[in-house]
Amino acid sequence: MELRHLRYFVAVAEELHFNRAAERLHIAQPPLSQQIKQLEAELGVELFYRRTKRQVQLTEAGQVFLQATYRILAQVEQATSDTQRAGRGEVGTLAVGFTSTVVYDILPAILSQYREQFPNVHLVLQELTTTQQEEALQNHQIEVGFCHPPLKDNRLKLESILQESLVVALPETHPLVQETTISICSLANESFVLFPRHLGPGLYDQIVSFCQQANFSPKVVQEAVQLQTIIGLVSANMGVALVPASLQNLQRAGVVYKPLAGATPHVEVAIAWHLDNITPVLREFLLVVKRYIKERGH
Known part of the structure; x- marks a missing residue:
């Protein structure tokens, strides 16, 4: 049994006339009659009884099969639609x-x-x-x-x-908050809050290298995994932090962000x-x- 047999059956069941069903399906009437006979033979039941040579009526078995066929074709249509949507990345x-x-x-x-x-x-x-x-x-x-x-x-x-520049996050009580821009050299003696290198070696190395170019290595007194935690520790006056500029959108009481003087590494x-x-x-x-x-x- 193929899907075309089901579609042929539905056309005849809805038209109750072989000629009209054949026209609807754009096929000749004799092949349509042959396909319906094959379907009845496979099912072992009569789906139609003839009222005239071309006009038919559904048998009781045919009425049951029609409802089941509607469900099958609807499921096939849904499966086809879902598959096509998946192929388009929509689901x-x-x-x-x-x-x-x-x-x-x-x-x-x-x-x-x-x-x-x-x-x-x-x-x-x-x-x-x-x-x-x-x-x-x-x-x-x-x-x-x-x-x-x-x-x-x-x-x-x-x-x-x-790609974005670095800024410095300072506790709001830090003397440098009065400055318009902060020189990286002025942070040489500061305590730093930073994340562990193994969690983000690229960004970590950029920050450390930037400090080393100013002739000092950052004195890391506290490590934290997440940047929001780092900012929280800055607000607690645990140290300063060099962070990507977009982090300025994280407003935290007790923290002031300041741009760095001159060129900074691009994150x-x-x-x-x-x-x-x-x-x-x-x-x-x-x-x-x-x-x-x-x-x-x-």
Whole structure:
């Protein structure tokens, strides 16, 4: 039994006339009659009884089969639609990893645009360090990550989407808050709050190298994994912190952000994904990200 047999049966059952059903199906009447006979032979029951040579009536078995056929064809149509939508990346699940830096700038805007365009995709968001994201991408626990290069695994595709400068976060009682800009040299004797290097070696090395270019190594008195925790420790007067400029959107009582004098290293944010794991949902998400970055650049 094939789907065409079911569609032929429905046409005859609705028209109750072989000629009209054949015209509706754009086929000749004799082949249609033959297909219905084959269907009845396969089922072992008569679906129609003849009132005239061309006009028919549904038998009781035919009425039961018609209702079942409607359900089958509806399910086939739904399955076809769902499959096509999945192929277009309109349904499914997407696991996204992100560092805390992107929460205060680009990630909310990107997710908002994506949700508007693909409301039926289930997003699973995981806040992870760059190192954790690399591992999660390798294990297919996430499909895409917002991270800070570099990554070790060359099987992962990286595309830069943002570069921003560093600023200094100071306790509001710090003498330097009176300055318009802060020289990196003036932080030589300060206590620093920083994240452990193994969680984000790229950004960590940029910060340490920046200090070393000013002839000092930062005196790290406290480590914290998340940037919002680092800012909380700054507000508690535990030290100062060098953070990406977008973190200024995280307003915290007791903390003042100040620009640094002169050029600073550019903190790079990139999207990363596994070259062997590009699903339709991921493909469409990457297009949304790239379109947003292009529009933002303008």
